[in-house]
Amino acid sequence: MPDTDADAADAIDLRSDTVTRPSDAMRDAAHEAAVGDDVYREDPTVDKLEARAADVLGFEAALYVPTGTMGNQIAARTHTGRGQEALVERESHVYKWELAGLAQHAGLQVRTVDGGERGVVTPEQVHAGYVEQDGHRPGTGLLCLENTHNSKGGTAIAPERIDAAAAAAHEHDVPVHLDGARLFNAAAALDVPAARIAREVDSVMCCLSKGLGAPVGSVLAGDEAFIEAARRVRKLFGGGMRQAGIIAAPGLRALENRDRLADDHRNAGRLAAGLDDLDGLDAHDPETNIVLVDTDRPAEAFLADCESAGVLGVPFADRQVRFCTHLDVERAGVERAVERVAEVA
Numbered sequence: 001m002p003d004t005d006a007d008a009a010d011a012i013d014l015r016s017d018t019v020t021r022p023s024d025a026m027r028d029a030a031h032e033a034a035v036g037d038d039v040y041r042e043d044p045t046v047d048k049l050e051a052r053a054a055d056v057l058g059f060e061a062a063l064y065v066p067t068g069t070m071g072n073q074i075a076a077r078t079h080t081g082r083g084q085e086a087l088v089e090r091e092s093h094v095y096k097w098e099l100a101g102l103a104q105h106a107g108l109q110v111r112t113v114d115g116g117e118r119g120v121v122t123p124e125q126v127h128a129g130y131v132e133q134d135g136h137r138p139g140t141g142l143l144c145l146e147n148t149h150n151s152k153g154g155t156a157i158a159p160e161r162i163d164a165a166a167a168a169a170h171e172h173d174v175p176v177h178l179d180g181a182r183l184f185n186a187a188a189a190l191d192v193p194a195a196r197i198a199r200e201v202d203s204v205m206c207c208l209s210k211g212l213g214a215p216v217g218s219v220l221a222g223d224e225a226f227i228e229a230a231r232r233v234r235k236l237f238g239g240g241m242r243q244a245g246i247i248a249a250p251g252l253r254a255l256e257n258r259d260r261l262a263d264d265h266r267n268a269g270r271l272a273a274g275l276d277d278l279d280g281l282d283a284h285d286p287e288t289n290i291v292l293v294d295t296d297r298p299a300e301a302f303l304a305d306c307e308s309a310g311v312l313g314v315p316f317a318d319r320q321v322r323f324c325t326h327l328d329v330e331r332a333g334v335e336r337a338v339e340r341v342a343e344v345a
Contacts, residue, residue, distance in 0.1 A: 011282075012314045012337045014271075017182075017211040017264070017289060025183050026214065026250035035245035038064075039235070045245030049252050053219040057183075057204055058195025061227035063220045063234060064248055068181045070239055071205035071220040073101045074144060075177040078230045079202070082107035084141025087129045087174075088290035089115040089275060091151035094144050105237065111139055119149030123168035130172045144171040146179040147197060148186045154268075154290030156189035161195045166200040177203040185288040186210055188261040202226070211261050211289060212254035213327050216247050254259075260327065264289040267325040267334045269271055274338030275323075278345040288329070291323045292316060305344035311337045 013019045023029075036042030046064050054062040062182075065071045076086060084100050087097045090112035094102065102108040113125040126143060133139025139245070145165060147157045166176040178201040180186070187194040200206040203222035208214035220230055223265045234240060268286040272293075276283040278298040295302045299315035306313060316322045325334065 001040060002013075006048075010309075011310045011312055012333050012340070014323040014325065014329065014337060015312045015314050016172065016324050018209055020211075020213045020326050020328045021096070021170045022215045022250050023253070026253045029249035030246045031255050033245040033249035035243040037242050038244045039240045039242060040289035043243065043245045043248070044127065045252070046241075046248045048159075049248040052252060052255060054221050055260075056194060057206065057221040058193075058220075059143060059198075059204070059221035060224045061222065063227050064231050064241075064244065064251070065205075065218050065220055065234060065239055066216065066241070068205055068207040068218040070234070071099065071218045072144075072177070072179050073105045074230050074233045074237060074239070075203045075220055075222075076102055076108060076144070077106040077233045078226060079175045080106055080108055080141035080176060083109070083130055083138050085109045085138050086142045086144060087111050087113065087126065087140055089113060089119050089121050089146060089149070091119060091149070092144060092146045093150050093181065094146070094177065096151065108141065108148055109250070111140070115149070116150075118155040119146060119152040120150075120157055121145060121165045123164045126165055126168035126220065127171075130169075130174065140174050141174065142178060142309060143174055145174045145176065145201070146181075146190075148288050148290070149183045150181070150290070150291065151302045153284050153292040154182065154185065154286060154288035155208050155286070156186040158190060159192060159199065159285045162197055163200045175202040176200070177202065180204045181207045182210055182288065184258045185261050186256070189265060189288050194258075208251040208254040211264055211326055214247075214250045217251045219251075227335060242286050254295070257327065261289070264325040264327065267329065267331055270331065271323060271325060271334045271337065275341060278342055280345055289325045291325070293321050293323065295319050295321060306341055309340040309344045311340045
């Protein structure tokens with residue numbers, strides 16, 4: 001750990017793009033937000049955010065939720081019936097990092113498929129994984145996709161690949177949910193609108209509190225009937241918020257940050273190149289803002305030394321770490337991070 005408060009303040013925090021601090025404009029927006037009781041559908045700022053998010057994502061409606069995990073779990077519960085199967089990529093966030101929520105919240109059995117190095121689910125895998133409901137088998141009720149794919153290093157999956165998997169699921173009348181926690185990163189990397197990536201899925205969740213810089217919140221989008229049903233599930237899950245406009249207002253500002261995500265991607269490239277030049281480190285070439293680095297010693301030991309030098313990251317495997325660029329660390333900060341890691345690498 002850093003030895004002093006000054007050292008802590010000087011740390012370059014690359015653990016995640018969730019560590020960003022709300023801008024002054026976001027704080028002002030929260031202070032000035034018009035509010036009402038959102039459970040009674042009376043918060044005008046939440047209404048504005050939901051309408052804007054639906055438009056950006058290309059759907060009829062959207063629902064403001066406290067977290068991306070809640071958004072994913074609401075989608076799963078809304079799309080399915082208890083006892084069905086969910087078909088998911090085996091390294092996906094909804095499967096690895098959400099506390100078995102598909103089982104706990106929606107009563108789903110999970111069937112995994114291997115999306116390879118980039119986490120891409122193919123139509124062939126969807127057809128092979130599909131289970132017809134009968135007297136002995138539960139039936140496939142949902143296909144979950146992810147873009148960008150966190151565990152694969154922030155891979156930006158082309159919309160055509162999403163289209164193909166969704167089309168295969170729809171052949172079996174199976175709905176498709178897209179975990180788009182970093183969908184806008186994928187859109188920036190592929191130079192396409194986010195709505196294009198989500199065009200063929202039935203619902204999508206996007207986080208406002210990652211690279212976009214909002215202090216809290218995500219959105220779940222779908223058609224009007226789906227969102228009305230999802231609103232009820234949100235209440236069931238404890239996500240019915242009251243005067244939520246004070247946190248929705250920064251979310252509206254966050255949506256304006258979509259176009260600057262390419263800066264984070266360029267900084268990730270600089271970070272990877274700098275770390276790859278250091279002895280004992282092998283940095284993967286990033287597609288978006290996530291940099292995976294293989295180390296020649298245990299990840300925890302390496303990160304402890306990095307922290308002592310004022311650079312923060314997270315372990316991703318026994319000998320692999322993740323660094324994540326974001327709007328609070330500019331190019332100069334990335335260059336300092338490389339210099340500091342060089343001192344301990």
